[in-house]
Amino acid sequence: MDLTYCLESSELPISGTLGGRRWRDVLFPIFDVAEDDAAVPSDEFSVWATQRGALSMGQGGPPELLRIPRVISGRSFDQIALCLIRSGTLSLETQGHRRLCTAGSILVFSLRYPFRLAWQNSEAARSHVTLWLSQGRLNGIPDDRVHGRVLASSAAVAVFGAALQTVAEEVRRTGQQVLDDVIEGVAALSLNLLTADGKPMDAATSELASFVTIRNYIDAHLNAHDLSAATLARTFGLSRASLYRLFEPVGGVASYVRSRRLERVRETIKEPGLLNRRIAPVAYGNGFKSIASFNRAYRQAFGESPRQSRRGARQGPAEARSADPMGLLARGLMELR
Numbered sequence: 001m002d003l004t005y006c007l008e009s010s011e012l013p014i015s016g017t018l019g020g021r022r023w024r025d026v027l028f029p030i031f032d033v034a035e036d037d038a039a040v041p042s043d044e045f046s047v048w049a050t051q052r053g054a055l056s057m058g059q060g061g062p063p064e065l066l067r068i069p070r071v072i073s074g075r076s077f078d079q080i081a082l083c084l085i086r087s088g089t090l091s092l093e094t095q096g097h098r099r100l101c102t103a104g105s106i107l108v109f110s111l112r113y114p115f116r117l118a119w120q121n122s123e124a125a126r127s128h129v130t131l132w133l134s135q136g137r138l139n140g141i142p143d144d145r146v147h148g149r150v151l152a153s154s155a156a157v158a159v160f161g162a163a164l165q166t167v168a169e170e171v172r173r174t175g176q177q178v179l180d181d182v183i184e185g186v187a188a189l190s191l192n193l194l195t196a197d198g199k200p201m202d203a204a205t206s207e208l209a210s211f212v213t214i215r216n217y218i219d220a221h222l223n224a225h226d227l228s229a230a231t232l233a234r235t236f237g238l239s240r241a242s243l244y245r246l247f248e249p250v251g252g253v254a255s256y257v258r259s260r261r262l263e264r265v266r267e268t269i270k271e272p273g274l275l276n277r278r279i280a281p282v283a284y285g286n287g288f289k290s291i292a293s294f295n296r297a298y299r300q301a302f303g304e305s306p307r308q309s310r311r312g313a314r315q316g317p318a319e320a321r322s323a324d325p326m327g328l329l330a331r332g333l334m335e336l337r
Contacts, residue, residue, distance in 0.1 A: 022037060022038050022039070023037045023038070023039060023043075023061060023062050024037065024303075024327070025327060025328070026039075026045055026327050026328045026329060027062075027065065027327050027328075027329055028326075028327040028330070029070040029077070029326070029327065029330060030067070030077060030111065030327065030329050030330050030333065031062075031065040031066060031067055031117075032065070032066040032067070032068055033062050033065065033066075034062070037062050039060075039061075040060065042059070042060050043059065043060035043061055044057070044058065044059040044060065045057070045058045045059075045061065045328075045329075046058075047328060047329055047332040048171050048179060048332070049331075049332035049333070049335040049336070050179055050180050050183065050335060051180075051335055051336065051337040052137075052180045052183050052184060052187070052336075052337070053131060053132060053133050053137070053183035053184075053186075053187055053336065054079075054131075054132040054332045054333055054335065054336060055129070055130070055131055055132070055164075055167060055168060055171060055183070056129070056130045056132065056329060056332070057127070057128070057129050057130075057168050058127060058128050058130075059126070059127040060126065060127075061126075063118065063119050063122035064116065064117065064118045064119075065116070065117040065118075066114075066116050066117075066250065066251065067109075067111065067113075067114055067115045067116070067117070067250075068114055068250045068251070068256065068259055069111070069112060069113070069114060069215075070259070070263055077111045077330065077333055078110065078111050078112040078135060079110075079111050079132045079133060079134055079135070079333055079336060080108065080109075080110050080111075080132070080133050080134075080135060080137075080138060080146060081107075081108065081109050081110075081111070081130050081131070081132050081133075082106055082107075082108050082130065082131045082133075082160075082164075082190050082193075083101070083106065083107045083108070083109070083128050083129075083130040084105075084106050084128060084129045084130070084160075084161045084164050084165070085101050085102060085103050085104065085105055085106070085107065085127075085128050086103060086127040086128055086129060086165070087103050087124075087125045087126055087127045088103065088119055088120070088121070088124055088125060088126030088127065088128075089101065089102050089103070089119070089120040089121070090107060090117060090118070090119055090120070090126070090128070091117070091118050091119075091120060092107055092109060092115055092116070092117055092148060092150075093115060093116040093118070093248075094113065094114065094115040094116070094147070094148055095210075095211055095245065095246050095248075097148065099148060099150045100120070100150070101150050104153045104157070104158070104161065105150055105151060105152050105153055105157065106150070106151040106157055106160065106161065106193075107149070107150055107151075108146055108147070108148070108149035108150075108151065108194065109146075109147050109148060109149075110135075110146055110147040112135075112147075113147050113211070114211070114247075114250035114256075115147075115148075129164050129165060129168045131164055131183075131186060131187070131190065132332075132333055132336065133187055133190070133336070134336045134337060136337075137187055137191075138190075138191060138194065141191075141194055141195070146194060149194070151193060156192070156193055157193065159189065160186070160189045160190065160193055163185070163186050163189055164186060167179075167182050167183070167186060170182075210236075210246060211246050211247070213236075214232060214236060214243075214246065215256075217232070217235070217236075218232070218256070218257055218260055219260060222257075222260060222261050222264050222286050222287055223285055223286055223287055224287060225287055225289065227257055227287060228253075228254075229243055229244070229253040229254065232253065257287075258297060259301065261286045261287050261288065262297060262298055262301050262302070264286050265279075265282050265283055265286050265288075265294075265298070265306070266298075266302065266306075266309060268282050268286075269282055269306055269309060269310050270309055270310065270312075275310060279306045279307070279310070283306075294306075
């Protein structure tokens with residue numbers, strides 16, 4: 001896998017090789033990727049990031065990506081992505097709805113919500129260019145009116161796609177100021193596209209709102225030991241089938257609750273003022289009933305033990321950053337303002 005990653009304004013671009021590395025090292029925690037999903041020689045991924053926007057290009061890569069909203073080191077990710085499909089067909093599944101995005105079309109999604117991306121034919125050629133923008137750049141367009149949009153081939157989409165590809169092709173030869181200016185122009189084009197091209201399906205928007213409501217309830221009751229599918233269905237007057245459909249894109253209700261509990265424990269044990277607090281009571285206080293199962297789940301989710309996370313929090317800023325399992329794409333998105 002060849003990687004071009006731009007972050008420091010005075011060092012654009014930076015190039016390196018990640019042959020044999022796992023895709024998880026590149027995409028986590030923006031996307032969940034199987035632990036054994038390694039790059040192959042034909043895979044490529046590039047990221048250029050400034051405070052005004054980020055641009056990523058990918059060829060090949062994992063056939064499936066799962067988005068579970070996470071908070072890593074106190075930073076959540078809620079950017080908007082406009083993904084131009086250059087080759088292949090990509091599907092987005094969210095709350096029981098599935099949309100296909102073919103070559104030449106643009107898929108729009110928000111990292112605030114859960115979803116699943118899957119290439120329809122993992123053996124066929126597939127590539128994409130994605131513009132990442134902060135929510136504030138969309139001038140008040142609610143992200144739940146953006147998430148899940150497929151902008152099909154049209155004259156306006158063709159202009160936007162051509163602009164995005166031109167930026168991707170020229171970015172290696174430009175500096176940050178030029179990149180900032182170009183991203184500014186492409187972001188303006190995206191605003192026009194999203195404003196003019198209708199609205200997403202009402203049913204999808206309604207179910208998305210339901211998921212957000214239940215998610216907020218889960219976050220407020222992570223310490224409850226009976227935070228189960230049955231409890232949630234009863235609380236919100238839903239059938240279990242409806243609840244399962246809402247949480248299917250993130251692996252189910254139980255998986256989502258466990259992920260949020262793990263993230264809450266991680267935030268707490270790395271909090272500077274709580275570094276002397278014992279880890280076991282924190283785990284019990286966030287709904288875990290067994291320390292052994294908690295430790296296993298924690299290592300599987302974050303690639304390190306709870307004690308290693310705390311040790312990283314006690315290190316200096318540079319060492320702590322290197323100990324954090326923050327993927328390369330996430331580091332780029334952290335630059336956005």
